[in-house]
Amino acid sequence: MDVEITDSVGAQIVEGGLAHTPRLVLAGPFVTVGAYADQQEKEAELASTFGSAQWLWSEDDDLRFEVNDRELQSLCLYLPQDAATPDSVAQSWEHVRRIRGTLSTATNANFSAPQTTSYWVAPDATHLVCLRGSAAPADAGSLRLTVAPDLDLLFTQGKMVGWLLVDPARYLTASWEMPAPEAPAESTRSLLQRTLAMTMSSEVEAIEDGDEDAWRRLRDLSQTLHNEVEDRQRIDVLQSVIDRFIEWHAS
Structure with a gap:
């Protein structure tokens, strides 16, 4: 299945996924999934991968891909600080069609994947939903791509519009340690x-x-x-x- 990470970067949904446990680091605040055990190892990974990364004040998410097969290797998704997603929009994603897999990009060049701009936490904290821009409610053309345990990338009409973490409290960490x-x-x-x-x-x-x-x-x-x-x-x-x-x- 063909999708778009950004307006200028295409990808395919393929079999696979990240086996690493998500970490919700509120000191960031961000959700990260990868093999690295600290900031130094995370930065070292940048040299052997390509994709999007936050540089200084770029306000990009980190989506890093393996050079040979161009498949997703790690990610770091930053929580927005200011705006709350309307309840009706965020809740519409809870029951969207969910598939397991990963992304393989159509390019091996670096790109910019913008961070989400609004967030929503379910009243019982069962879901954390973060969306880009003025995202509309999910519809019949929406899907949740589970790329790591309990972590979904969200797509509407083939375009990536945000991400969702199930049971975020489970993945709370102080820093880079495992939950x-x-x-x-x-x-x-x-x-x-x-x-x-x-x-x-x-x-x-x-x-x-x-x-x-x-x-x-x-x-x-x-x-x-x-x-x-x-x-x-x-x-x-x-x-x-x-x-x-x-x-x-x-x-």
């Missing part, structure tokens, strides 16, 4: 949704403006995370994000 192997606690999913809402939404503007209610919600979340007993490895990731956020905006 905890056990399933997340239900409370962790709820606390992830609250953390994203406080640090990647209109709440940020309210906090920056000194809104007392917003600051109260932020400190209440910090205290809730501090008191949480279950799933501490993941909770510590969320606590670190909120602590840094409070420190940054209080200074």
